[in-house]
Amino acid sequence: MARLSQLALLANIAALLNIAQVAAYSVPKLHARALDGAGALRDSYDYVIIGGGAAGLTVGDRLSEDGKTTVLVIENGELANSPDIDNVRDQVTWDVRPWWVYNISSTPNKELENLQSFVLIANVVGGGSALNWMQCVRGTKEDYDRWGSFFGSGSSWSWEGMLPYFKVGLHFQTPSKDAVEQMPDLKYDESYWGSTSRLYAGWPTFQWPGIKYQFQLYKELPGVEVPEDSGAGETGVFWYPTFMDGEGSINRSYSRTGHWDDLNRANYDLLANTKVTKITLDGKKATGVVFRSSQTNSEDAKLTTIKANREVILSAGSIHSPQILQLSGIGPRKLLKSAGIKTKVDLPGVGQNFQDHTGIYFEVKFLNYTIRPNRRDDLQDPKFIAWADELWNANRTGPWSRAHWNTGAWLSLPTIAPKTYKSLSAKVSTQNAADYLPRDSHPTVIAGYQARLASLAKAIRSRDTIFYSHYFSGDEPVNYFTLEHPLSVGSVNINVTSPHSEPVVDYRTYSNPVDFDIMLELARFHRRVNVESPLLAQFQPVETLPGAHVTTREDWVAHMRRNTEPTAMHPSGTCAMMPLELGGVVDEELKVYGVEGLRVVDASVMSVIVGANLAQTVFAIAEKAADIIKNGGK
Template sequence: MPRVSSLLVTILALAGQTCLAQARSHHASRVFLDGRDVDEQYDYIIVGGGTAGLTVADRLSEDGESTVLVVEYGELSDAASIRTVRGGFMGTSNRSHMYDIQSVPQTNLRNRTISVLAGKVVGGSSAVNAMMTVRGSAADYTRWGGFFSDTSHWSWDGLLPYFKRALNFAPPDAAVTKSANITYDTRFWGNTSGVFAGWPSFQYPGTTAQMDAFRGIPGVPFVEDSGSGEPGVYWYPTFMDPSLVERSYARTGHHDKAANRTNYHLVTRSKVLRVILDGTTASGVSFVPVGSATNSTTETVVGARKEVIIAAGGIHSPQVLQLSGIGPRNLLTSANITTLVDLPGVGQNFQDHPMISVRFTYSNFTFHPAPEDAVLDRNFSSWVDTVWKANRTGPNSIATGNGAAWLPFPVISARSENISAALSAQNHTLSLPPDTDPTVAAGYRAQMLSYATALRNNDTAFYNLVISGANTNSILVALHPLSRGTVNIDPTDPYHLEPLVDYRALSNPLEAPIIADLIRFTRRYYLDNPRTRAWAATEQAPGEAVQTDEQFAENLARTLNPSEYHPAGTCAMMPRELGGVVDEELRVYGVEGLRVVDASVFPTLPGGNTCQSVYAVAEKAADLIRYGPPKTQE
């Protein structure tokens, strides 16, 4: 096998003494803690056992013949913090399941550093996220393909079958559906996946009241189902197994199904050092146990007969590429890494959803229901505990809530035409780092021109307010940020240090005025709305003293969090001349046998939580790998 011989020669030159994987034909266990236990070669090696990686691994190995190895940094955990649905955020409470990364100081946020949260466990961020099962607008996905052509298979129509394949939709309880006025449409969902989109067994009456209150504002659309691709006010499900009332995620939905296959292996607690290139062909990966020294005798090299697939997420996928000699030449040179493929877009185009600090409280609003056995508020907590312990029903089956508004910019702002025109007329390069490659700058300009059109249309949601029936509210999200950051290896010690994450928050001067209008609309909803007036709401943050664009900008510098923990865009699927890293088949430019499959390939963020989109992209990627592009594209 000349490819393997060439691989060994390359590795011995790179790493000196290397512990090669031991060849085995069968294993009693398919999950390994030591790289020495894995086979010498696999058909496919997947870097990252998270949302995307486990989905692709399941699909590629389900034929029973294709051999697949998943290399995961984190551990295989069945912790209660992962399984628990109550409140939605228990997954982040176990810090051993989270990467500990801080961004570089943010110039426009008074030099604050920001926590960069991502899952470090088998299942990735699907094991620790807030379980919000939300898609973006149809226009978000058609925008992706539009950077290539009007006939790209990346579109809403091209992705909807994979959204349906990715999840198993369980309708809400009939009684709760009727009492809360929940609407849904099963045409947009599937029922064959091991990952569930379920519903809690209870809804606070206040949630329905808060959703209906949007009817007091002219022009706000209402949507029957969250999966329809339409922006508006709607109910959405939760990543929850309705029979167990536990989190449903990539581990339970994909790994657990694949784990009994002899052709599927997973090695945990392992850090990938690089993808091995045989010329310009990916022929394997090198990895070490987490915490060990680089290039030591603990290094394991495994060959890939067909492909290497990087699925390490928006933060670590660009790191793996850069460590492999694939990325911006100047950066790699500064880190003393030989440039094998000069690809300027790797680690650029970094995006996340900013969260805005708003808080309105209202003194005349009924939050608690009045069940027959708990009429008084003081008995409500006792009732909640009783029904949960008895049959896992009631409010403790609610994660972060199931109702929200996802609204177009013309609905929330009278300045949509003016801001759109200003974005079109911008010198977009001024919003980027001064040394940005011209191709990356061209891609950014293409994105901003697309957003300029979206800002004046009603097909793209820019505003998100999550509601939960409580008598206070504070979750406001900007769905399409204009600013772009970077995720680059640290040249001082690229193999041992986490990458340098720079959100470059508020670097586009139009970002702050857009967010100001998001807050102004939220004020209108709570304070100038015939359907909420009786609630007697008061504004706690940012406070009624903040009125002008300048005052909002100053407030955002103190309070904005540029991350909803949705890192994306750093290995963008765009034409190479637009700073792209992967093509429409998710193949890395300039390299054979290497793809990236995770949120890092999103050229622009979808207008919604990213998890469901990652599942859909991974499902589509598996088909691209197995069958090639759709016939109409050949």
């Protein structure tokens, strides 16, 4: 069987999303200022935010809402024509432009037969929230308590400390009667949500009937519960909303619609198509940023410096935030010296602790799959489109009212592997962190990884931490599942021979071999549930990948090496919020160690990745960060 690489996955995504040819687009008029170029800038701003993604626009909105505090957001990508992103029709109709993603490939992945993966990250105003599959989930309570545990008791980085920001960050829309009728076993509790944000968590009015079989299948498993709400911070099987306005426009809801469009503020500026090259420092104080147009690759392009009167806030994401710090002389001294960059702050953890969710392909075909209303062998089929259009035009229902998935299983290892989870935990507890990191890793980085391993060894034994994630589709089987808490960590560092080119992304998948053991348990569980269950026998399931002949650990590991995706497009951890002695980059106020007036606010601050898609968590981090900045407290 040929390897299904990330590049193949990208090709499949591109085909589904109907990538179009390059064209020119008009930008709608906005009340906040979208600047045409550096000539329209103020002399200085109170806050300069690097990155106009999920976190950057959220922080920019909150800091400028007094109408007086001046804020500039600088974004590498374009301010795209809204309808090209906003439209919530099924994935087949989305028109994603190829220049809305960066062109980055990872280094060869040793444990994946030297696979080089496409690093799929957004390059457009709105960031990942503009292009993701709109999954509105938040993980479990333990994910957030784990962050604060590295600082000792009393940290506000906990479930209780984050829940208020989950609430303020999203406007929950009660599902309509039509929606409820199509979501059996739906539970929701609005006390876990807010109602003031312009960022919506809404519900489509259509679900494929086949989902009920998958939901029932998992619900009846030993130890699997249906939580009172998808946002309750618990493991189980549940329905969850989509980042969409399900009551009004039936459009994608993301950082731009929630935190930029239609804001009537002359003090909130956005400079798109602009690449930040470094942060300026006066001694150990951040004073501003240097940038140029991102429309040219010439190193001779004109550079402009803008001053930040109060702070620079770095929200460029887990791939580019560490790169910008390193280009500014903030990072591992040895790396910076190799690149010819003067070290201004020796901070070994910058770019280390890189994490992502790990996915594995597992394909099941149903020979007697008649549980959907219209077989979708080809989503471009005119008959299917006509049927979907008819439903949409009649009452705004049908497939065009939904984006992707709205339900799935999010399960712990004691549930997945009741006979082996204790031995897996014991194995991790005895590991020496230095054995699974690059040889030249700094002692503080090693100490931080050792602390994470201890925390994850405990998580393996818990019924309240997610290790297995699988979406339910209902129209056709989802052909993969993910490991939500991999032990392996990678790195994102500048290219020492060409520092201003794209950074060197090294996933180091399965560098901790216990990940093979955990993935093996997940795979065997997935087979038992989705192939061998009596409930699905009527549909005649046939496992086509890896195939029933794969039974031994050796065969399974061989399959993993050829069919693992090192990324679920959820990069995190490269500017970890950890104590300095544990390789941390930012403290509990998200301030960069050793630098005054500089914070990092994005997914890179996660010390341990959460067991969920990252968007909802990033919005909450940004809301909490804005509160910290405005109020001067944790």
